[in-house]
Amino acid sequence: MDIRSQVxxxxxxxxxxxxxxxxVACKNIWTDRKGTEYMWWNNVETKPGTGFPTLWEDQExxxxxxxxxxxxxxxxxxxxxxxxxxxxxxxxxxxxLDDYYEPWTYDYKHLFTAPEGDDQPTxxxxxxxxxxxxxxxxxxxWDDDLGGSPVYAANDPNLESLTENERLALNELExxxxxxxxxxxxxxxxxxxxxxxxxxxxxxxxxxxxxLVSQEKCRAWRMCITGCPYKKTYYNWGSGKSEKCILCYxxxxxxxxxxxxxxxxxxxxxxxxxxxxADRIKEIASxxxxxxxxxxxxxxxxxxxxxxxxxxxxxxxxxxxLASARNSPVYKFVKKWKLALPLHxxxxxxxxxxxxxxxxxxxxxxxxxxxxxxxxxxxxLAPMLSSLEKARVPLRFLASLFxxxxxxxxxxxxxxxxxxxxxxxxxxxxxxxxxxxKEALAQGNLTVKEAEDIWRLTSMATFDxxxxxxxxxxxxxxxxxxDPSTHKREVGFGFKKAGERKx
Amino acid sequence: MLDTLLFAVxxxxxxxxxxxxxxxxxxxxxxxxxxxxxQFLENRGLFWGSVSWHYGxxxxxxxxxxxxxxxxxxxxxxxxPWRLYVLEASALMFGILTLWGLVxxxxxxxxxxxxxxxxxxxxxxxxxxLLVQVVAGVWTAIFYRWGSSWYAGFAVPYxxxxxxxxxxxxxxxxxxxxxxxxxxxxxxxxxxxxxTRLVHLLSFPFTYxxxxxxxxxxxxxxxxxx
Numbered sequence: 001m002d003i004r005s006q007v008x009x010x011x012x013x014x015x016x017x018x019x020x021x022x023x024v025a026c027k028n029i030w031t032d033r034k035g036t037e038y039m040w041w042n043n044v045e046t047k048p049g050t051g052f053p054t055l056w057e058d059q060e061x062x063x064x065x066x067x068x069x070x071x072x073x074x075x076x077x078x079x080x081x082x083x084x085x086x087x088x089x090x091x092x093x094x095x096x097l098d099d100y101y102e103p104w105t106y107d108y109k110h111l112f113t114a115p116e117g118d119d120q121p122t123x124x125x126x127x128x129x130x131x132x133x134x135x136x137x138x139x140x141x142w143d144d145d146l147g148g149s150p151v152y153a154a155n156d157p158n159l160e161s162l163t164e165n166e167r168l169a170l171n172e173l174e175x176x177x178x179x180x181x182x183x184x185x186x187x188x189x190x191x192x193x194x195x196x197x198x199x200x201x202x203x204x205x206x207x208x209x210x211x212l213v214s215q216e217k218c219r220a221w222r223m224c225i226t227g228c229p230y231k232k233t234y235y236n237w238g239s240g241k242s243e244k245c246i247l248c249y250x251x252x253x254x255x256x257x258x259x260x261x262x263x264x265x266x267x268x269x270x271x272x273x274x275x276x277x278a279d280r281i282k283e284i285a286s287x288x289x290x291x292x293x294x295x296x297x298x299x300x301x302x303x304x305x306x307x308x309x310x311x312x313x314x315x316x317x318x319x320x321x322l323a324s325a326r327n328s329p330v331y332k333f334v335k336k337w338k339l340a341l342p343l344h345x346x347x348x349x350x351x352x353x354x355x356x357x358x359x360x361x362x363x364x365x366x367x368x369x370x371x372x373x374x375x376x377x378x379x380x381l382a383p384m385l386s387s388l389e390k391a392r393v394p395l396r397f398l399a400s401l402f403x404x405x406x407x408x409x410x411x412x413x414x415x416x417x418x419x420x421x422x423x424x425x426x427x428x429x430x431x432x433x434x435x436x437x438k439e440a441l442a443q444g445n446l447t448v449k450e451a452e453d454i455w456r457l458t459s460m461a462t463f464d465x466x467x468x469x470x471x472x473x474x475x476x477x478x479x480x481x482x483d484p485s486t487h488k489r490e491v492g493f494g495f496k497k498a499g500e501r502k503x
Numbered sequence: 504m505l506d507t508l509l510f511a512v513x514x515x516x517x518x519x520x521x522x523x524x525x526x527x528x529x530x531x532x533x534x535x536x537x538x539x540x541x542q543f544l545e546n547r548g549l550f551w552g553s554v555s556w557h558y559g560x561x562x563x564x565x566x567x568x569x570x571x572x573x574x575x576x577x578x579x580x581x582x583x584p585w586r587l588y589v590l591e592a593s594a595l596m597f598g599i600l601t602l603w604g605l606v607x608x609x610x611x612x613x614x615x616x617x618x619x620x621x622x623x624x625x626x627x628x629x630x631x632x633l634l635v636q637v638v639a640g641v642w643t644a645i646f647y648r649w650g651s652s653w654y655a656g657f658a659v660p661y662x663x664x665x666x667x668x669x670x671x672x673x674x675x676x677x678x679x680x681x682x683x684x685x686x687x688x689x690x691x692x693x694x695x696x697x698x699t700r701l702v703h704l705l706s707f708p709f710t711y712x713x714x715x716x717x718x719x720x721x722x723x724x725x726x727x728x729x
Binding site: 075081082084085089090091092094096097129130131132190191194195197198199200202203204205206207215216217218219220221222225235237238239240241281503 | 537
């Protein structure tokens, strides 16, 4: 066993209000430069919807991630490494600017300089690329809140798993439903971007698992953009380098959570350490689709197990990191309670960002053209637990998103979420009979203690409980190479040169 | 005098520039080493231009390299007329493919508003030089149908004389203008390598063939892979 530690994440979708504060926090810090205007290292999508870039989940179109070929895993974009390099002059599966959107600003100056006339002057849109007037045809959240559903939501690749009736029901006005899916880089264990980079410029940091693009080694072969099935590596058209979410490592190294986590209004985000067995990555990425969720859970190791602790220490993982692993909210959500699921595990990159699926108003019925819940309320608990199949967001849709189509895994999560809700209602409001409360807990396979712990971490957790940061000990990294004071004298706090295109 | 400067001095200047500036740029400004792909901004034109250009020029350069290494075999091959025609015709075919690709790329670069934004002065210089060079090459192939024999018989011994530091310009100073232009053009391109995006051909990622898919870098451990 090769035990490594990974800074990993959980997003609790029930709490996401779709305010895009995370996206804006990230944009203001990292991607307000030339060439990066169109990038959203953090973005929030409405589901059902086509996302950003448009239809990113459709791997027949973009060929991201891995596929099984016999016993082996291979990149979907390449038949082989040679075949991949043969495409180096033109990447046939690369999204281009129009698959994202052309970034723009407005001609505000015109409001002041327009000659006097009968009409109010307007500020027309100006392309941030060409500097010319442009028509706005798309944006990073163009289908926000189901805007333009017939075009966008209707084309969501996950809808393919639904029956015709389910699809129609989703659009029924009284039942119309959506939820938000915030996305950042998943900092995968088997990243497609790293594997597809011909130059070897993309790498995973051994100590914390953050995936970064070396700006000095990147040669704009642009394979990573295709290789990442989540389309979370972006091409900076100005500098000719790929860039991606860096999980705010400079913030992490100084003990602060990433900006999008810190800014999150709904407090949906959790960050903590997971321990995993690096020897098994390939094995768990290669199992059949319906076993992927369980396999990806099985690689995560118990930080309380003395044997694992000993192996981790032997591998150079510090006591402080192990302590933070024991305290990790991510470990609880993903491994202990099995509530959080990976996004599209079938891409086989073993993502380290997990989602607690949204509970939403579980059921709804339309009676004589009216939205009606009395029947459900009268029937007590039964429909809550028995008719998950009729949930407003079809289970198959969620299974397609979070479990490679394995609805059982999603059902198990929902039974737990419902159990927590019923248990808390029963013990606080006391309007649910004890028998039903017990039944819910039994179906969710939860103890009273667990249900209360889940409730606490979901709704009451403080800043320090949500973000359990391991000490990244950058000073140790510097010390390994040169004397820290010499290092500081020589390079200060990092790059002294601006990364500009000069030649 | 001019011939001496162009054919006996300039080659060394060009190579020295390529090496010295290339190293300087690599060690002082590695960030700038990039192919600066613009596929992201414009897709369709790049397909027709870049693919034709790159595969054309690779075949042409390979042909030049083979002639450079085994000139006598080339001469022997050309000893029979039909074989000369086959060689010349295939070279011409690749030459025209290259020229077509280059012309598409030039048109694309100036007709697309998005691409103009990422076009530097050196990009324009480079495109002009490449165009002159490819036209001179294709011209030679069309109008002097024994070009490959000349290359093997005169240009290659001349190149070897350059490499051996005893330049023999008598081998080349009587060649037609277009051929001379082609030789000078080659030196100009070599000299331009470190000043332009041509640096990308120095960093073709061969290591991809043997490295494992995943790259992990540790602060304290020596190994960087796996």
